[in-house]
Amino acid sequence: MSSQQKNKQNQKQKPAQQPSNIHMEMGQTFPLTIKRLGINGEGVGYFKKQVVFVAGALPGEEVVARVTKIQPKFAEAEIKKIRKASPHRVKAPCPYFGKCGGCQLQHLDYQQQLREKRDILIQALERHTKFDVSKLDIRPTIGMDNPWDYRNKSQFQVGQQNGKLVAGLYGLNSHQLVAIDHCMVQTPATDKVAQGVKQILQDFKAEPYDERKRTGVVRNIVTRAGIETGEVQVVLVTEKNNLPRKDLIADEIMKRHPEVKSVVQNVNPGKTSMIFGDKSTKLKGKGTIDETMGGLSFELSPRAFFQLNPEQTKKLYNEVKTAAALTGKEKIADAYCGVGTIGLWLADGAKEIRGMDVIEASIEDANKNAKNHGINATYVTGTAEHWLPKWTKEGWKPDVVVVDPPRTGCDRALLDTIKKVKPKKFIYVSCNPSTLAKDLEYLAKEYKVEYMQPVDMFPQTAHVECISLLVRIK
Structure with a gap:
């Protein structure tokens, strides 16, 4: 996504x-x-x-x-x-469950969570399509052996309660900050560093941003960990560029947490729910951190998208590879490519990879990642609806198009482009069953849904990821 x-x-x-x-x-x-x-x-x-x-x-x-x-x-x-009570009801182990908006299903046995997530997908198809859902090949949800400690990135809001700087998440359907001292779905590395950075900001008397009063500086603490490399990145999101003693704060973060290899300040002055603004400045260490997955290495800048659950990501991408069924002759277009993870994952079975994303920093990382692995891949900034017709006109037509869009689904212009370019296979990785169903319905006359494979990327939540293999109707 x-x-x-x-x-x-x-x-x-x-x-x-x-x-x-x-x-x-x-x-x-x-x-x-x-x-x-x-x-x-x-x-x-x-x-x-x-x-x-x-x-x-x-x-x-x-x-x-x-x-x-x-x-x-x-x-x-x-x-x-x-x-x-349901026989599948269990006691939620987290003290913040029901208070913060992070998890919704900790009180449901995990195996039943997997069944219900498949049902959520079925409901969306019944609501938004004309498909005979009973005849669709919708496979059991792929889950985790340990559905805890999996998120490699935390994004905590910063606030002040009783004169003390706190960090956490907003309560469900509210703007009330729930202070969190330990998150059970975060990896130990991100959880430990986030709590440490919170204390350092308190020690340096950094002023939390108050969006109602429009006062203060620090909005968010973002931590991301390379699970295989052990490297951690800290991003301090501030309302303005002027963060007092920011160099000393960065020094202290790396002193107390040697695993932190990158400290970055991101400035977001907008009155918005978006975490990041457009401007990022390196304060200490590297501008990126490294991560490896499946034998591939990736450079990750602060705003670059990378899947949040590495263990399940491997399963997800292997399912994409299975759906693609590559022979070594295929040209693949990777839309919404992020740092190029899906395309690079498929590269050993493809003739050529091309990808695009609207985030320029992601494209820079994607091209670096491809070059570092000696992979025949080209990544460009922009939309698929711009690049695919251009490439087709120039004589480069993809056999397989893979998309991994945001929760809003694919732009209608992209779906229209798919209809015109007519790749043999269209592999849709979705994190929102409702928008997935609507997009599949829009393509129903041109593409047959071969099968759908749900994957649980976010245990304890209601989110479900799904890979859909669509084959062009001849």
Whole structure:
């Protein structure tokens, strides 16, 4: 998935102005049987044929629900009482579960998480396509042996509570910062360094940024670890360039944490939910860190996209390679390529790789990575809808196109380009079942869905990744 995300439009309307078909009242309680999990991990039930989303409820449970919010086409509720618990309900081990917005499914047995994620994919296909889903080859979700300690990157918001600098995540559906001292899904390296940097900023009396008052400096602490190399990068995201004593802070970070090989300041002055701004400056050490995966090495700059779960990434990319079924003669286009990971993973079975991404820093890293491995690959800045027609006109037509877009899915212009360029195979790596389903429906007349393989990249959350192999209909 590319690091470029489309800004979501805030559609804030007063409840009184919303025409609603939901016939219930705020605070109303009623018994409810939970039928399935929603795409955000909430339980879904029906009260008098009206959809109700219940946070924390699990499929098969019978609960007493209390209405907390009424929307035009559905209601939201909380659990007042569990009358009949799911046999798959477990005690969540994390003290922040239900408080921070990071995980949604720690209270669900892991093997059942894998089954429910496949079902979330099926629901999206039923909702957004005309496919006979019962006839699709949708395979069991590929999971992890140890579904903890897997994230190689943390992005903690910085704030101040009771006069003390804290770092953590915003609560679910709120802007209330939940201070986190230990995250169970982070790798030990990122977790340790993030907590250490938090203490150093406190020691140097760095002022957290307050977005309401528009005061302060430090917005985020971002840490990324090379799991195979042991190298760690720290990015201090600030509202303005002037971070007092930033050189001393960088020195102290590397002194207390020798595993840190790169300290970078990123400036983000915008009033935005995006973590990074456009300007990054190296404060100490290297501008990048190195990581290896599957015998390939990668240079990672702060804004470059790299998958967050290395163990599952290997499985994901091997599934892409299986879907591609390369013979050594194929030309491959890698759209939303990031630092070139998928293309380089496929390179030993392909004739040539070309890729594109709108993030210039990612393309620089991708070309370095290809050159370092002596791989016949070319990466350019821009969109696939610009480059694919240009290359085709010049006589270079891809046999296989691989896409790994953001949660917003593929741009319609890209899908139209796929229809025109007509690669034999189109391999779609998706992190959002809803946008995946809509995009597959759009291509249904030109491409057949051969099979779909869900992969659990983010255990304990409701997210599910999926590889779809599409073959051109002749």
